[in-house]
């Protein structure tokens with residue numbers, strides 16, 4: 361089925377920031393799930409999607425969840441983080457990277473981001489970390505790796521567990537390793553804004569076998585249902601205070617269709633990213649913008665295309681021009697350390713000047729699997745004109 365953005369890309373049609381698209385056999389697989397009669401969590405399609413994701417993570421155990429937020433909450437519960445513990449998170453991230461840990465009583469410590477990676481700054485982390493910090497949660501922003509080895513080194517000085525929030529980075533690599541395989545755990549998002557989608561969905565990737573049993577019990581409503589399904593016990597009983605974190609098999613079937621289209625999706629996103637980047641790199645200095653860089657040898661997951669425009673006022677005026685041209689460009693995260701909840705939940709006042717600056721200057725261009733080259737060129741024309749004029 362050809363989605364509308366590719367069918368009609370007339371010069372006046374608005375260009376949306378995001379558009380979820382069918383990329384392969386999603387609907388046929390959903391029908392197969394319904395015919396098969398297993399629509400709840402942990403069914404045959406969940407096993408298939410989990411196996412594909414496990415292969416992409418060097419054989420780690422993968423548990424599908426209802427969202428990346430749920431996966432982060434499951435990680436927090438698996439590690440039994442709560443009152444008295446501190447969790448270090450970047451200030452430049454989505455609120456649930458932090459709230460997943462705060463909701464069970466852990467305090468937050470906000471860490472600034474590195475201006476190149478826009479992921480957690482390992483130098484600021486090393487400066488801020490102490491024995492109270494039990495977990496550290498770096499984000500691979502836009503699907504480009506954070507300085508994950510240096511973050512892990514800083515975390516290891518106090519024995520803190522690293523959980524990679526890899527909502528953006530499925531299939532990205534860093535120094536030859538898949539993103540999400542360096543920390544003890546990582547989390548994925550299949551929300552409709554991500555590269556691989558099923559409406560709402562996520563996964564917890566568990567790299568330490570010792571954590572698997574507890575995570576499975578917590579996911580299955582606190583019961584040892586999975587042991588029962590495998591024939592390891594003759595009845596299942598209540599073991600822990602868990603919750604209902606598992607993804608419906610109907611959505612797992614949809615996700616399976618998306619994962620089957622992995623090469624097509626990554627190829628399209630990489631082509632779009634490079635189209636934007638190549639066009640803008642020749643004019644970046646003249647127009648006062650900074651473009652994202654993917655280091656030699658790394659592979660981005662090509663989740664989004666962002667640029668920094670010097671000055672918040674100028675960024676906002678450029679955004680307004682793009683909107684007037686029908687182009688759905690947008691800003692991104694607002695600093696968590698100075699947000700109302702962030703101030704309440706942090707264990708100390710944080711200074712995150714890079715986060716403050718990036719939040720003011722960042723602009724994201726329309727980016728999705730079916731954005732046509734002609735539409736990307738319209739975005740570039742409009743952006744270049746706006747940058748020349750404001």
Ligand SMILES: Cc1ncc(COP(=O)(O)O)c(C=O)c1O
Nearest residue numbers: 427428429454499527549551562
């Ligand atoms: C870095 C990051 N972590 C977590 C999330 C939450 O993902 P979900 O919507 O799947 O809960 C997002 C959402 O965009 C995100 O950007």
